[in-house]
Amino acid sequence: MYKFFLYTMLIILYLGLAKALSPSEIGIHYLQNERGFSKLISAPDSSVILVDTHATGFLIKTYYQKYRVISGYDTVEELIVRTSKEFAHKNLKNIGMSLYRKTPEKEEFLPLPPGSLYIGNREFGSWKKNKKGEYRWTFSKAYKNFPRYLGWGTFRPTEEFYRELRSKVALNEPFYGLHGEFGPQGKVTRENFPQFFKEERMKKVEMKSLLIEYFKENF
Amino acid sequence: MAEIFDRLMIRLLLALFVCLMIYLYRYAHVIFYPSVKRQVLKKINPAENPADSLHLFSRIVGIAIIFSSITFNETSGFFLSIFHFAVWGTLAIILYLLSLYIIESIVFYNFDYTDEILKRKNMSYAVISFCHAIVIAYLTRTVMIEAENSLVILLVLWLYMLVIVGFSVKYYTFISKLTFNRLLIQKNLSLCFSYGGFSLGAGLIIASCFDQEHYDITVYVIQVLLKTILSLIIFPIFKKGLVKIFPIKLGEDRALEGRIDTDMQSLGYGFYEGCVFIAGAILTTMIVNRIQFGTIYPFF
Numbered sequence: 001m002y003k004f005f006l007y008t009m010l011i012i013l014y015l016g017l018a019k020a021l022s023p024s025e026i027g028i029h030y031l032q033n034e035r036g037f038s039k040l041i042s043a044p045d046s047s048v049i050l051v052d053t054h055a056t057g058f059l060i061k062t063y064y065q066k067y068r069v070i071s072g073y074d075t076v077e078e079l080i081v082r083t084s085k086e087f088a089h090k091n092l093k094n095i096g097m098s099l100y101r102k103t104p105e106k107e108e109f110l111p112l113p114p115g116s117l118y119i120g121n122r123e124f125g126s127w128k129k130n131k132k133g134e135y136r137w138t139f140s141k142a143y144k145n146f147p148r149y150l151g152w153g154t155f156r157p158t159e160e161f162y163r164e165l166r167s168k169v170a171l172n173e174p175f176y177g178l179h180g181e182f183g184p185q186g187k188v189t190r191e192n193f194p195q196f197f198k199e200e201r202m203k204k205v206e207m208k209s210l211l212i213e214y215f216k217e218n219f
Numbered sequence: 220m221a222e223i224f225d226r227l228m229i230r231l232l233l234a235l236f237v238c239l240m241i242y243l244y245r246y247a248h249v250i251f252y253p254s255v256k257r258q259v260l261k262k263i264n265p266a267e268n269p270a271d272s273l274h275l276f277s278r279i280v281g282i283a284i285i286f287s288s289i290t291f292n293e294t295s296g297f298f299l300s301i302f303h304f305a306v307w308g309t310l311a312i313i314l315y316l317l318s319l320y321i322i323e324s325i326v327f328y329n330f331d332y333t334d335e336i337l338k339r340k341n342m343s344y345a346v347i348s349f350c351h352a353i354v355i356a357y358l359t360r361t362v363m364i365e366a367e368n369s370l371v372i373l374l375v376l377w378l379y380m381l382v383i384v385g386f387s388v389k390y391y392t393f394i395s396k397l398t399f400n401r402l403l404i405q406k407n408l409s410l411c412f413s414y415g416g417f418s419l420g421a422g423l424i425i426a427s428c429f430d431q432e433h434y435d436i437t438v439y440v441i442q443v444l445l446k447t448i449l450s451l452i453i454f455p456i457f458k459k460g461l462v463k464i465f466p467i468k469l470g471e472d473r474a475l476e477g478r479i480d481t482d483m484q485s486l487g488y489g490f491y492e493g494c495v496f497i498a499g500a501i502l503t504t505m506i507v508n509r510i511q512f513g514t515i516y517p518f519f
Contacts, residue, residue, distance in 0.1 A: 003393070007455065014448045021441045056512075 031065070031081040034109040037100040040079065045072030047117045048079070048100040049151065050091055052196050063088035067099075068149065070114075072124065076149050094174075095196055096151055096189030097182055111174040112165065113182040114150040118143075119162050127159065135159045151192035155181060233291055236301055240308045244282050248275070251316050252332060270336050270345035277349035278319070281356030285311045288360040310370075311363060314377055318355045321381060323348065326388050329400050343403055346411035347418070354422030358384065361426045365433065372436060379440060380429065383447055387421040390451075394458060395492060402484065409489030416493025420500025424450045427504040446507055453506045457499035467491060 029040055037048055052066040065088065067079040091099065094111045101108040101117040108117075118124040118139070124146070125139040136156040139146045147153070157165075161178050168175035181188040190197050265272040289307050291300045326347070327335075335341040336348075362380050366373035392399065395413055402410035428446040433439035469488075 007452070010448060010452055014445065014452060017441075017448065018445055021445070 029079075029081045031083045031087065033084065033087050034099055036081075037102075037109070038107060040081070041069060041100065041102055043069075043071040043074045044102060044104045045117065046070065046074075046100075046102045047098045047114065047150075049096065049098050049114045050094055051078075051096070051193060053088055053092065053095065055088065061085065065091070068151075070146070070149050072118070072143075093184055095184045096186070096193045097174075097176075108169070110169060110172060112169070113157075113175065113177055115146065115152065115157075116165055116169075116175075118146065119157050119165065137162070151189065153188060153192045155188045229293060229297065232297075233301070233304075236304065237286060237308075240286070240305070240312075241279065241282060243309075244278075244312050247312050247316055248278060251320050268337070268340055270340045270342050273342075273345040274332075274336050274348050277345075277352035278316075281315060281319075281352040282312065284353070284356040285315055285360050285363065288363045307363070307368075310373070311359065314373075315356060315359050318359060318377070318381055318384075319351060322351055322355060322384055322388060325385055326351070330403065335403075339406070341403070341406045343406050343408055343411040346408075347403075347414050350411075350415040350418040354418050355384070357422055358426055358429070361429045365429055365439075375436065375440075376429070379443070380425065383425055383428075383443075384421070387425065388418070390421070391417050394455070394496075397484075397489075397492070405484075407484055407489075408486055409484050412486070412489035413492035413496070416496040420496040423497075423500045424454070424503055424507075427508050430508075449507050450503050454499055454503045457502045458495060461495045461499060 029036075031037070031040070041048060047070045049068045049070065050065060051068050054064045054066075055061045056064065063083045063085055065081055065083050067081070069077045069079050071077075091111075096114065097111045098114045098116055099109070099111055101112075103117070119137050124143050125137055127135040128138045129135055136158055138156065147156070158178075164178060165175055176183040177186060177188070180186050183189055184197075263272065263275065286308060289304055289311070291304060293300055295303075327344070330344065335344040358380050359377070362376045363373060366376055391414060395417065397407075397410050397413055399410065399414070425447070428443050428450065431439070431442060431446075433442075467488075
């Protein structure tokens with residue numbers, strides 16, 4: 001009994017010390033849910049885009065998410081956080097989407113296409129008429145790199161897109177674009193977040209092919 | 220040809236210099252064991268006292284192990300490299316003998332070298348001392364390699380290593396069924412093989428805990444501590460597992476307790492415990508050091 005007690009204490013001591021002192025535990029924030037963004041993001045006019053998600057571990061999984069934090073008046077930053085299982089699973093369908101937006105007046109937690117915060121805001125750009133006669137949102141010169149940061153590629157939102165976006169926000173419903181351009185099934189997201197949609201990451205691993213590959217490599 | 224001959228000459232001269240350092244060690248040995256002054260400084264007769272021969276020559280093996288960690292850098296000049304070897308070699312001898320003195324003071328706190336080796340010719344004591352010499356040498360060597368020619372780091376790591384070894388030798392009473400002090404008085408060889416296996420195993424584990432890359436001394440010390448605690452968690456699993464897989468029988472069925480005690484003091488039981496300890500320790504180092512968990516960053 002005495003030895004069992006000592007052994008248990010040793011395990012507790014190891015776990016406690018490893019958690020407190022391990023370099024991998026220091027400097028990485030934990031995000032329980034979307035409300036946790038309020039503490040992590042301080043700059044106003046910021047939009048947080050989910051870029052990648054990953055789970056490590058065999059029996060007990062640890063979930064990580066990678067975000068791109070775009071701020072109107074600051075540099076673009078990458079943020080890697082540990083998250084809860086629920087939050088990680090919930091947001092698998094929100095890759096490439098903006099999960100959090102912060103303005104001096106309010107905070108938004110609804111999954112929306114990236115850059116929703118800046119569309120319609122005259123400080124960042126304006127509606128410009130193209131050759132087809134459609135009005136599309138164009139960022140001003142100071143923010144010319146924003147479409148790249150936001151993962152838009154050649155996509156530029158129309159006025160209709162903006163109207164639909166505002167109505168979905170009013171209804172508190174997520175919005176994935178007029179034709180579902182955003183999100184894991186969306187064309188724009190799949191083109192502009194290739195890291196997540198890499199073929200080798202998407203394919204399911206079969207035991208048979210795994211073993212064949214192993215024997216080919218090693219013998 | 221001239222260059223090859225020159226290199227051969229350098230090697231021969233350095234070999235002679237190492238012999239000179241070992242000669243110096245002979246006198247250093249007397250500082251810690253003044254009672255052997257007469258034996259050490261004159262010709263040694265190994266047949267006269269095998270225990271003493273083993274005791275003395277185990278130190279020579281230890282010194283050789285430590286010296287193997289020091290490198291000659293001939294590009295910085297022959298005399299400078301010899302000076303470097305002399306400084307670090309002297310330091311190694313001092314640290315090694317000091318470590319041995321401290322550890323043996325902990326383990327043999329009830330015993331005296333003069334009584335056990337010179338008068339009683341206790342082979343069990345000599346074998347345990349031999350294992351200490353090898354283990355401490357191996358650990359001092361590891362610490363010297365990790366210190367990377369920094370004297371401050373060497374002293375910090377050496378002290379740290381001593382603390383861990385000091386605690387580890389006390390761990391023997393927890394995991395062995397043999398009574399150390401009683402059996403050592405009886406010159407029992409079962410004890411020396413069991414304890415020898417234990418100390419060599421503990422040395423392997425501690426050396427593997429110290430053997431890792433380091434950029435920052437604080438992080439390094441923390442990692443060593445964590446690995447040591449992890450080894451303490453893993454080792455009993457292997458020890459218990461090996462005992463369950465290869466169960467042993469002590470005495471006949473319904474035997475008297477005294478019979479079981481006699482069997483435990485047999486040479487076979489000593490081999491059994493010693494081998495279980497070494498095998499458990501080697502497997503523990505594998506679990507602690509050889510599992511690569513990777514990192515999340517390549518995925519991101």
